[in-house]
Amino acid sequence: MIEVVDLRKRYRRTAAVDGLTFTVRNGSITGFLGPNGAGKTTTLRILLGLVHPTSGKATIDGRRYRHLDRPVARVGAVLEASNYHPKRSGRNHLRMLAAAAGIPNTRVDELTELVGLGNAAGRAVGGYSLGMCQRLGVAGALLGDPKLLVLDEPANGLDPEGIRWLRDFLRTFAGDGKTVFISSHVLGEMQQLVDEVVIIHHGKLIAQGPVSELTARVAGSTRVRTPQATALRESLVQAGFEGTLDGDQLITPAPAERVGELAAAKGIVLHELVADATSLEEAFLELTGGDEIR
Amino acid sequence: MSAALRSEWLKVRTVRTFFWFWVGSAGLILIAAISVVASNGQIESAADDRSVARIAAIALVFGLIAGIVVMAGEITHGTVTQTLLVTPVRERVLLAKVITAALISLFVAVSAELLVLAITVPGASLDVHNSRPVLLGILLAAPLAGALGVGFGAVVRSQGSGIGISLVWLLIGENIVTVMSQSAAKYTPGRAFAALASGEGGHHDLLSMGPGGLVAAVWTAAFVAAGLLVFLGRDV
Ligand SMILES: Nc1ncnc2c1ncn2[C@@H]1O[C@H](COP(=O)(O)OP(=O)(O)OP(=O)(O)O)[C@@H](O)[C@H]1O
Ligand SMILES: [Mg+2]
Numbered sequence: 001m002i003e004v005v006d007l008r009k010r011y012r013r014t015a016a017v018d019g020l021t022f023t024v025r026n027g028s029i030t031g032f033l034g035p036n037g038a039g040k041t042t043t044l045r046i047l048l049g050l051v052h053p054t055s056g057k058a059t060i061d062g063r064r065y066r067h068l069d070r071p072v073a074r075v076g077a078v079l080e081a082s083n084y085h086p087k088r089s090g091r092n093h094l095r096m097l098a099a100a101a102g103i104p105n106t107r108v109d110e111l112t113e114l115v116g117l118g119n120a121a122g123r124a125v126g127g128y129s130l131g132m133c134q135r136l137g138v139a140g141a142l143l144g145d146p147k148l149l150v151l152d153e154p155a156n157g158l159d160p161e162g163i164r165w166l167r168d169f170l171r172t173f174a175g176d177g178k179t180v181f182i183s184s185h186v187l188g189e190m191q192q193l194v195d196e197v198v199i200i201h202h203g204k205l206i207a208q209g210p211v212s213e214l215t216a217r218v219a220g221s222t223r224v225r226t227p228q229a230t231a232l233r234e235s236l237v238q239a240g241f242e243g244t245l246d247g248d249q250l251i252t253p254a255p256a257e258r259v260g261e262l263a264a265a266k267g268i269v270l271h272e273l274v275a276d277a278t279s280l281e282e283a284f285l286e287l288t289g290g291d292e293i294r
Numbered sequence: 295m296s297a298a299l300r301s302e303w304l305k306v307r308t309v310r311t312f313f314w315f316w317v318g319s320a321g322l323i324l325i326a327a328i329s330v331v332a333s334n335g336q337i338e339s340a341a342d343d344r345s346v347a348r349i350a351a352i353a354l355v356f357g358l359i360a361g362i363v364v365m366a367g368e369i370t371h372g373t374v375t376q377t378l379l380v381t382p383v384r385e386r387v388l389l390a391k392v393i394t395a396a397l398i399s400l401f402v403a404v405s406a407e408l409l410v411l412a413i414t415v416p417g418a419s420l421d422v423h424n425s426r427p428v429l430l431g432i433l434l435a436a437p438l439a440g441a442l443g444v445g446f447g448a449v450v451r452s453q454g455s456g457i458g459i460s461l462v463w464l465l466i467g468e469n470i471v472t473v474m475s476q477s478a479a480k481y482t483p484g485r486a487f488a489a490l491a492s493g494e495g496g497h498h499d500l501l502s503m504g505p506g507g508l509v510a511a512v513w514t515a516a517f518v519a520a521g522l523l524v525f526l527g528r529d530v
Contacts, residue, residue: 049382050529052527072380079375083372084373096305100380100381101380140376
């Protein structure tokens with residue numbers, strides 16, 4: 001379990017993380033959302049012992065990263081691409097990590113296959129595409145066969161096929177009861193992938209919970225097209241709902257079922273009845289107050 | 295610890311950088327040794343023997359640079375992030391780097407000495423017995439130079455400026471100190487290493503071998519300690 005308690009990180013002028021508290025359950029895929037500059041990367045780097053917090057703590061199974069027995073066997077991390085020596089081959093990069101962790105080279109070969117690096121593994125990383133670097137990053141994270149994966153914007157630079165590969169991979173990984181904590185602002189991807197989300201903004205927690213709970217918190221709306229729009233609006237108002245007319249269209253916060261029932265009761269003809277399901281995207285934008293970047 | 299060492303050794307082996315340092319050191323020594331053979335041909339005194347053997351001290355500069363690259367190269371390329379994910383105990387990473395750089399530097403020095411001997415013993419009848427203190431001094435100085443490079447690399451955190459600053463210091467900085475104070479200049483890092491490699495009892499601008507070695511060791515310890523403090527304290 002990841003536990004972040006009253007975490008703070010102050011850079012000279014900005015409070016990158018500002019009293020953040022949340023937990024990530026074992027066995028879930030949790031999305032870590034926030035607009036640019038929200039403090040996601042900083043939080044993850046603190047969790048991984050790379051950045052020193054100003055105060056508070058971030059632990060994995062109750063321990064700081066530095067104090068984990070064999071960290072790579074517990075946590076795999078995929079940070080930004082390009083953290084490679086350009087002249088070293090992907091395979092040698094993995095071998096040097098494996099050596100430090102006491103992992104045999106056979107595991108390296110296994111992983112280059114698994115992530116689909118194949119023949120490229122022998123080439124210098126300097127010639128890799130962004131997507132190949134990400135795959136190499138995933139291979140590095142899996143070296144110790146960890147139970148928890150932490151990923152910082154792994155979809156960056158991946159083509160649609162790469163994104164599908166990553167998503168399928170993460171689903172399989174989580175399907176084995178393992179845990180995934182993944183930061184992103186590619187929200188469409190997240191909605192299909194994650195069970196829960198942690199949303200932060202300006203270094204503070206905005207919301208945490210299952211995706212469904214979150215989208216329910218943000219009001220949806222129903223759109224109806226009917227030749228008797230005015231009559232339908234009247235019955236909606238009588239039932240206590242608002243309604244906005246727009247030609248033969250009517251927009252109302254009433255749930256679609258209720259609109260259908262009211263129309264049937266009055267014998268009103270409907271040409272179209274659409275429940276505008278709130279997407280994670282909208283919930284996110286509403287919760288973080290738009291796409292404002294610091 | 296041995297795992298961290300093995301990883302450091304792989305890092306060194308899987309890029310060409312260190313191979314080129316070795317070649318560069320050998321190349322400069324080759325030129326210097328051949329020009330000795332070509333110019334006077336004969337060595338007259340024990341002091342001459344020592345000054346010819348001192349050609350091998352060029353290796354110390356390469357050992358220093360190798361140390362800087364072992365540490366700062368990882369920061370420059372960002373691979374230190376992944377190194378620390380595998381080995382989060384930073385003291386251990388730094389120690390493995392100090393040992394690795396010391397060994398590389400020693401290897402470069404041994405090669406350098408063998409090369410000097412191979413050329414000047416037959417070519418200029420260098421007396422190996424007379425030059426022994428120099429050869430020994432260089433072998434003692436080499437691991438220190440590599441270790442110091444790691445400490446310095448951890449402080450500057452960039453291999454380019456690390457190499458630049460250290461070369462400017464050795465070529466210009468120490469001379470400025472000499473102009474300001476002859477007696478203080480004896481204690482600068484470059485002069486202390488030169489004293490250790492001199493194989494001599496000291497003269498007006500150099501300490502003798504023993505004290506020089508001691509001062510070189512103190513500088514090395516100071517840089518490694520400073521490097522450790524920075525490495526432990528800084529975010530990566
Ligand atoms: N090393 C640093 N020095 C100074 N300020 C920093 C540093 N790292 C991050 N910041 C600042 O801290 C804030 C949070 O940055 P962070 O990278 O954690 O955001 P993020 O949520 O990962 O953003 P993005 O979605 O763009 O990756 C930003 O305002 C950023 O400018
Ligand atoms: Mg980020």
